[in-house]
Amino acid sequence: MPEVVNTSFLGSSIEEVESSSEEVMVKVDHVSMVFNMANETMNNLKEYAIALARRELRFKEFRALDDISLEVCKGDVFGILGTNGSGKSTLLKIIAGVLEPSEGTCTINGNIAPLIELGAGFDMELTARENIYLNGALLGYSKSFIEDHFDEIVEFAEIEKFLDMPLKNYSSGMVARIAFAIATVIVPDILIVDEVLSVGDFMFQQKCERRIQTLIKEHQVTVLIVSHDNNQVERLCNKAVWIEKGHVRIDGTAQDVCQVYRVLGGHIGSAESEERIFELLRDPSIPCDELVETFAGETRYATPVNLLESLEGGERSGSIILAPGENHAVCMLANAYSSLNEMPVLLTRPDRLPDIVDQKIRQMQISSITVLGGSDLISDAVVKRLEVISPAATITRIDQNSEERLAYALFKHGESEWWGRKAILTYQEGIGDILCFMPYSYRNRMPLFFSVSRGVIGEDVLKSLVSGSFDEVLLLGGEDVFPAECLAPFEKAGIPITRFCGKDPFDANNIITSWVEARDNTTDQSFEAFFVSIWNPSDALAMGPLTKQRNATVLVEDAQNLDSITNNFSYIEAKKDTLSKVVFFGDSTQFSDLDKMLLLKDLQRSLRS
């Protein structure tokens, strides 16, 4: 049996998987199933016959199930979860005796009523009445048995009015009703239910669930259910298994398995990452949540307000920057500009100031507001509203509508001696890299420049970059964005360029973090790790000042990608001696409680070692 994952830290009170009886009804013992699939596509049967005769047919093997072992005891209601194509139906077919496993054995104790493939055992040209007899015969019922139970079947399936209609005119839900009614008219020892429940309508699903409950309670029938509905499995089953890519990921109480599946189901990643995460799940320790903090507002406009309230001196700040929240690149410019004197950043909708921002500005004594963007990015109505709610403030609009122009205008707007001696040149979509760089670029007051388009750097931008104001230009983007020829002027002017380009955002994150650590002598200082969701960084758009105050490192994460998660595990394990807190920028759709718990468990475990 695969090891049962102890997920009691998730709140489950059931520590051990209890079966109603010790009597094993289904024993799947090291079962594998290998399908042979033709390598070439054959256009017709003739081509196939010729290829077969010439022995030219080539097959490739596909392992749909890989060394599966499980036991189902009498009275168990056993749920099988897994994403599409994970091997659930193949396993049920082996248990039902429809398929012979390629390796291993499957032992069944009792008779089985299989509800496996919708339409199997039916003739679509025949009427429902004829099909009841046909399907009943295939299940081994005698004609007189079906006659005795005919009305019961029809009544349960609710098809009285359609009895003499050919099945081809039935909906799939109606076929499922007949199939379920016939299969459960007898009391089987083992009932197998695949997909049938999912095609019936809600009322019928409930009716089926009630019948299953009766079969279990009154007759101790053993039930195996495949379902994509996590809640249904949790409701009906006492045990469950999660199968993925043909192997068992976790088995245990239905409650535990469903909780883990709910948050980790559908994730991608290597087998090593998967094992590392499941190994952590098996660790029964309960993480302490003092080490974690989350910034996530109801909207992207609320989070910067929370951030401002968490900033030391943030509320007393006399100056703020207002950026268009829908434009991530401009928000990054706001953070770069903020580094000059640590002004908090607030975000606005393009057409109106969000209520929460409006309220915050009214509460503060603000003497200056820098509005980032022309009227294409932030409407005149927003600026008018600022004049009304903050009449004493000087409002300066950086009146440009493209990211590239806005970056340049902002650089010129800041006094040249305020900016540091390094600059970043990047492109509008390079947000992940800019975020990773933010603590370093913020500390070093680095201006941010954008290219006009791929391979094109604005003339005045180029002139500023090679004018001698900067000792080094950090280039965020690969050859596809900045080909070597567009960088020739830097070489000519003797300005060193350091290019950052990773295979993926996580690789780029590692490269940037290592580079910063090698440059900055801050490795022995206490720091916080800021986690930002790579696909939706909207809660991190104003975090610049906080990165400085908290001495942060930014780590991008894709919580759906196990490799990304374990990559960050490795980082925090390596930094455990100086890491003081993990801070998540994102709501529960970006980072679930389980994601956070896994990271904390990993941190705590490395602190113990």
Ligand SMILES: Nc1ncnc2c1ncn2[C@@H]1O[C@H](COP(=O)(O)OP(=O)(O)OP(=O)(O)O)[C@@H](O)[C@H]1O
């Ligand atoms: N007869 C077959 N020949 C070749 N490959 C097959 C055969 N039957 C299933 N497979 C493959 O085996 C894998 C598992 O299929 P299976 O139907 O068991 O998945 P499943 O978990 O039930 O999926 P779903 O949730 O979509 O119903 C799939 O990749 C499928 O294409």
